[in-house]
Amino acid sequence: xxxxxxxxxxxxxxxxxxxxxxxxxxxxxxxxxxxxxxxxxxxxxxxxxxxxxxxxxxxxxxxxxxxxxxxxxxxxxxxxxxxxxxxxxxxxxxxxxxxxxxxxxxxxxxxxxxxxxxxxxxxxxxxxxxxxxxxxxxxxxxxxxxxxxxxxxxxxxxxxxxxxxxxxxxxxxxxxxxx
Numbered sequence: 001x002x003x004x005x006x007x008x009x010x011x012x013x014x015x016x017x018x019x020x021x022x023x024x025x026x027x028x029x030x031x032x033x034x035x036x037x038x039x040x041x042x043x044x045x046x047x048x049x050x051x052x053x054x055x056x057x058x059x060x061x062x063x064x065x066x067x068x069x070x071x072x073x074x075x076x077x078x079x080x081x082x083x084x085x086x087x088x089x090x091x092x093x094x095x096x097x098x099x100x101x102x103x104x105x106x107x108x109x110x111x112x113x114x115x116x117x118x119x120x121x122x123x124x125x126x127x128x129x130x131x132x133x134x135x136x137x138x139x140x141x142x143x144x145x146x147x148x149x150x151x152x153x154x155x156x157x158x159x160x161x162x163x164x165x166x167x168x169x170x171x172x173x174x175x176x177x178x179x
Contacts (some may be wrong), residue, residue, distance in 0.1 A: 001176055002038045002059065003027060004094030004143070005108040006033040009042040009069070016043065016101050021050045023129065023165035028054025030169065030178075033075075035094045037086070038062030040071035048074070048088035061089045062093070087112055094165045096125045096172045099159075101134045118151065125175035126159045127168045135161075 007020065020043055027034060028051040029080055036050045037044055038060025048071055063086045070077060078093075080086035082151040088111055091097070108159055116122045128135055146155040162168035 001030075001172065001178065002033045002093060002095045003034050003172060004097045005047060005100055006048060006090075006097065006102060006106045007036070007043050007100035008106060009037065009039045009044045010103070011043075013174060015048050016134070018167050019047050019129070019131045020100060023047070023100070023168060024056075025054045026165055026169045027051050030057065030173070033057040033059055035059045035061070035090055037078045037090070038071060038074065039069045041069050045071070047100075060095055061086050061093065062103070064109030073178055083108075089103025091116070091124075094124065095176065097127070098168055098172070099126070099128045099135075099151070101131050107138075114158050118153055125172055127171055128159050128161050129156050129165065129168045130161055130163050 024047040034048060034051040034056055036048060039045070039062065040048065052058055058071070059076040060071055060074045061078045061080055062070040063080045063083055067079060078089055080089055090114060097113050099106065113126055117126060130136065130139065142155055145151050160171045162171060
């Protein structure tokens, strides 16, 4: 399976890097391909390292203005002209999406895939990995949107919330008929 992971390129502490490394190892050992923003810094590097060390493949989609931070030695690296094209290419190249901890860029990428699912433009499984309760507030907001009629589809049709890496990958593999 080609799994797109949206996540931060920031250097983060162990409460975020440890679960990210664990997910990466599971992904690599499962023979999956990581589709990610292509950067070789911060949490993006942690995940790419973990996938590669565990035998998985790397498909990066970087953007021209971040070319200096692109990972060398990826199995595939594509350079997009801007962030919108990068986001489109990431989603095109993936069978499924995992949203890990991140900032505004990660949130932008997450809402893009959820909006596509909401309108029936994709049926790719999406997991929000709620490491250390990072997305508790967002989860609450999504539930409020659902409860108050802002979502035309049930929240469970749009995204699966996982608290642990093993649950995230198990959901994806089950969705794709692998498990």
